[in-house]
Amino acid sequence: MSEEPIKDEQASAPTTAPKPGVLSLSIKEKGALYAAYMPFLQGGGLFIPTNRTYKLGEEVFMLLSLLDDPNKLKVVGRVAWITPVTQGGRPQGVGIQFSEKDGGIEARNKIEGLLGGAMKSARPTHTM
Structure with a gap:
């Protein structure tokens, strides 16, 4: 199965106001969803490959499009994980x-619900 990378289309907020x-x-x-999902975080989360700089605890607003669902999910989260550029085979990014x-x-x-039985898999993810 080929794995299409997660598309991260970032919109930058103005630097004058501290907006998420x-x-x-x-x-x-x-x-790709399995590799990005972070079930070990309380409430769950997603790893997002990005080279943009974030700080732990920073609030982030996400518009999520999952698999074939045409509806986007609007989700607020906080940066809980940072993988810097020097992490061997793991992609640089943040866990929200x-x-x-x-x-x-x-x-x-x-x-x-989408992952179902895959949640019990021992396959590696982007974070653990």
Whole structure:
């Protein structure tokens, strides 16, 4: 199965106001979703390959498009994981922990429903 990379189309916020970063993500294949999902974070989360700089705890707003679903999920989260550029075979990026409100519960339930039995797999992911 070929794995299409996650598309990260970032919109930068003006530097004059401390607004959360905005990420538009499109994950088209189940394998890519499995590799990006972070079930070990409370409330779940996603790893997003990016070379943009983020700080731990920074708030991020995501527009998520998952597999064939035409509806985008609006999710607020916080940076909970940072993989710098020097991490061997793992891609550089950030892990965003879903908020328990603001779309996070819906996103976690949708992702876990899509992944189903794959959640028990021992295959490596982008983070662990």
